[in-house]
Amino acid sequence: MRLVLEETVEQIVPNSRVIVKKHVWRNAKYVGMSGEKVAIWRGWSANLRMLDPRFGAIYIDYAETSNSTSENEQLFGFAFSESIKLINPFIFLFVTSCSIKKQEEIIAACFTFRQINATIHPGIVTSPKEFFDLPLNQWANIGSELLYLQHSICG
Amino acid sequence: MIVSQESHSIATLLQVLAGEQLTSAELLFLTRRLSYDYSATAWVMLSAFYGHNEKILRDIERRVLMRMSFEGLKQVRALLSDLTDSHPASSLTASEQSNLNALVEYALLLQTIAQSRHEKHPDPASLLADTTRRRTSKSKTARPAESPLAPAPALPTEPSARSSQVIPPSVANKKQPSTRHQPDGTLSDCPSVIMTSLKQPETFLEGLVQLNDWLTESPRSVGELRYFMWQKWRSSYADLQSALDLLYALGVIAPSNADPVEAIVRPTLAADLSIRQFRRACADAFAHRVEGNTRLLSALDQLNEMSPNRIQRVAFGDVPVFDLITRLTLWEALGVVQHQKKDQWTITQGGRDLVMTLPSLGLMIADEQGPVPLETDDDWLNVL
Numbered sequence: 001m002r003l004v005l006e007e008t009v010e011q012i013v014p015n016s017r018v019i020v021k022k023h024v025w026r027n028a029k030y031v032g033m034s035g036e037k038v039a040i041w042r043g044w045s046a047n048l049r050m051l052d053p054r055f056g057a058i059y060i061d062y063a064e065t066s067n068s069t070s071e072n073e074q075l076f077g078f079a080f081s082e083s084i085k086l087i088n089p090f091i092f093l094f095v096t097s098c099s100i101k102k103q104e105e106i107i108a109a110c111f112t113f114r115q116i117n118a119t120i121h122p123g124i125v126t127s128p129k130e131f132f133d134l135p136l137n138q139w140a141n142i143g144s145e146l147l148y149l150q151h152s153i154c155g
Numbered sequence: 156m157i158v159s160q161e162s163h164s165i166a167t168l169l170q171v172l173a174g175e176q177l178t179s180a181e182l183l184f185l186t187r188r189l190s191y192d193y194s195a196t197a198w199v200m201l202s203a204f205y206g207h208n209e210k211i212l213r214d215i216e217r218r219v220l221m222r223m224s225f226e227g228l229k230q231v232r233a234l235l236s237d238l239t240d241s242h243p244a245s246s247l248t249a250s251e252q253s254n255l256n257a258l259v260e261y262a263l264l265l266q267t268i269a270q271s272r273h274e275k276h277p278d279p280a281s282l283l284a285d286t287t288r289r290r291t292s293k294s295k296t297a298r299p300a301e302s303p304l305a306p307a308p309a310l311p312t313e314p315s316a317r318s319s320q321v322i323p324p325s326v327a328n329k330k331q332p333s334t335r336h337q338p339d340g341t342l343s344d345c346p347s348v349i350m351t352s353l354k355q356p357e358t359f360l361e362g363l364v365q366l367n368d369w370l371t372e373s374p375r376s377v378g379e380l381r382y383f384m385w386q387k388w389r390s391s392y393a394d395l396q397s398a399l400d401l402l403y404a405l406g407v408i409a410p411s412n413a414d415p416v417e418a419i420v421r422p423t424l425a426a427d428l429s430i431r432q433f434r435r436a437c438a439d440a441f442a443h444r445v446e447g448n449t450r451l452l453s454a455l456d457q458l459n460e461m462s463p464n465r466i467q468r469v470a471f472g473d474v475p476v477f478d479l480i481t482r483l484t485l486w487e488a489l490g491v492v493q494h495q496k497k498d499q500w501t502i503t504q505g506g507r508d509l510v511m512t513l514p515s516l517g518l519m520i521a522d523e524q525g526p527v528p529l530e531t532d533d534d535w536l537n538v539l
Binding site for chain 1: 166178179180181182183184186187200202203204205206207211215218219
């Protein structure tokens with residue numbers, strides 16, 4: 001996952017792979033609960049804004065959910081909860097800060113999205129198997145496309 | 156990118172199809188799409204990746220296929236047509252070949268139609284030339300290349316009790332034949348795969364029932380029907396219009412005047428019919444929708460055991476019916492006639508019951524060599 005983000009940011013800004021940082025999300029408000037405990041999303045992120053103000057941040061997370069579909073729908077919106085109903089654990093490559101009004105353009109670009117209130121996070125949900133089956137550069141290209149999508153319609 | 160026999164992994168072929176036009180996200184959609192056939196399960200699986208419903212996914216698919224490289228599509232189609240399972244360089248599984256083939260054919264159909272509407276600008280000339288060549292080699296009665304794409308003409312949805320005239324969708328917008336001997340619109344060019352399955356009547360009917368169930372599951376476009384036929388029966392591009400004609404003649408679908416690809420194929424039969432009810436409904440439609448069938452059944456009803464030559468003479472006189480054997484075979488599959496030894500055909504009790512519901516024709520059976528009385532002069536020869 002780290003390599004995917006490194007390749008992605010390199011495509012946008014050369015020699016920028018060092019900005020890729022590890023993170024762990026543990027906020028129940030955003031990722032929900034896993035039994036008695038707060039769920040955990042682990043992954044990597046890169047904030048390109050500091051290198052090129054036209055672009056935002058990109059994230060890639062690995063997570064497993066034990067929430068019910070209705071709980072997931074409350075947390076992430078319908079589309080995303082449908083996505084992770086059958087694909088669990090999952091990997092989510094995404095950008096943030098997009099208005100819900102842009103969802104049609106996001107769908108047309110072959111992406112799905114996670115919804116948090118009126119904000120959506122356009123991205124791609126994949127299974128660990130598919131993630132490793134496809135070449136790294138295809139995921140990196142998709143990452144770049146997400147950043148350009150964010151730049152063009154979410155900015 | 157030029158594709159060669161040595162470089163046809165699925166990923167390479169997808170790159171060829173994508174050309175410079177598709178994004179990586181679209182390429183991923185195609186990769187996922189190719190993992191599944193055209194069943195309802197496929198949409199459920201795709202839905203799992205995207206969280207969108209089937210309608211949205213179909214829209215995405217159509218848009219992606221429209222954006223594929225036209226040159227790439229032609230290259231991959233040519234490659235697939237030369238590919239055999241035993242090819243030493245073949246790295247595609249049978250399922251991958253089949254799904255890829257179907258996808259390529261569907262994309263070509265969409266793009267060619269878009270071209271005909273000036274929405275996009277691939278080069279359809281070479282495609283159509285290729286299709287024409289393939290058809291010519293297959294059948295002398297093959298239709299023109301543009302026939303599968305021709306919009307269906309206005310047709311009566313309900314059959315007329317008086318006339319047995321049928322104008323199959325592909326024929327009705329052609330110039331009417333100027334002589335009685337013109338064989339346009341006969342059933343002899345119905346899909347070869349359907350002809351093969353006719354040899355096992357129950358299988359044939361079960362196949363039709365399955366198709367009807369699929370059609371009634373949710374609205375299907377002509378393009379999707381084509382795709383379904385490809386998946387299920389390996390029916391070729393050239394067979395589409397013939398299949399549509401046959402399905403219309405059997406009363407399984409209604410005609411449509413809408414856009415040929417966007418048009419919804421409207422099923423006319425309920426989804427929960429038993430095989431027996433289905434057979435009866437098809438027989439009734441076939442009697443009314445195909446010109447001359449009333450005459451054919453009446454002849455068999457009155458004379459019982461007859462050879463095809465005698466049926467020809469009694470029912471049609473000196474007007475040659477080129478698809479007589481096909482019709483008889485279809486009637487047999489519908490349980491209306493039976494093929495006996497020494498090439499004799501008889502009518503069944505179910506056939507007699509059907510004839511009772513048809514208008515009486517008063518054939519001149521005593522004088523088989525004489526002219527056949529017609530209801531009106533040009534009434535039933537439009538498609539024979």
